[in-house]
Amino acid sequence: MNKSELIEALAEEMKISLRDASSATNTILDAMADALANGDSIEIRGFGSFVVKTYDTYYGRNPKTGDKIQVKPKKLPFFKVGKELKEQVNNAAD
């Protein structure tokens, strides 16, 4: 499923216009992205949580050439599946 299919499903479920479903979806995703950009975490019961991990500078290698390179400090978001969703994904009949 992609974002436009998600918006269509939301419009249908809520009986709202595609425009409203689209802007509500963007509001939700923006709020989540903003929180992560601020270094905040996200916790949604039954779905999962996101945390941002901070990495210091480290030296790595270019796997292609073997050259030693400096990797700049960075932040990356990590997702941890919630208990309920984890169980449901795993137990769903194929």
Next chain:
Amino acid sequence: MTLTKADLVQKVYQNHNFTKAQAAETVEAFLQITKQCLKNGEDLLISGFGKFNVKQKKSRRGRNPQTGNELILDARKVVTFKPSGILRSRINGE
């Protein structure tokens, strides 16, 4: 600070012509649709945010780290998240 479902409801309420109840229902529907997609074993692609994948893991031998006893870990499905380039740059303030 942690972003929760209540915060998402508040954002949707503020940004749209929805009642508080409608905002709550919309956020709930959004989560239900995304969860259902993953439960069906289908990947969820949200452009600009990231990709949720359902991965099939094979059964493997493992150990109980507390007792050291060997045990078989059953085949299972897990949900993984890969942030999009846009989200990564946003988190890194680029």
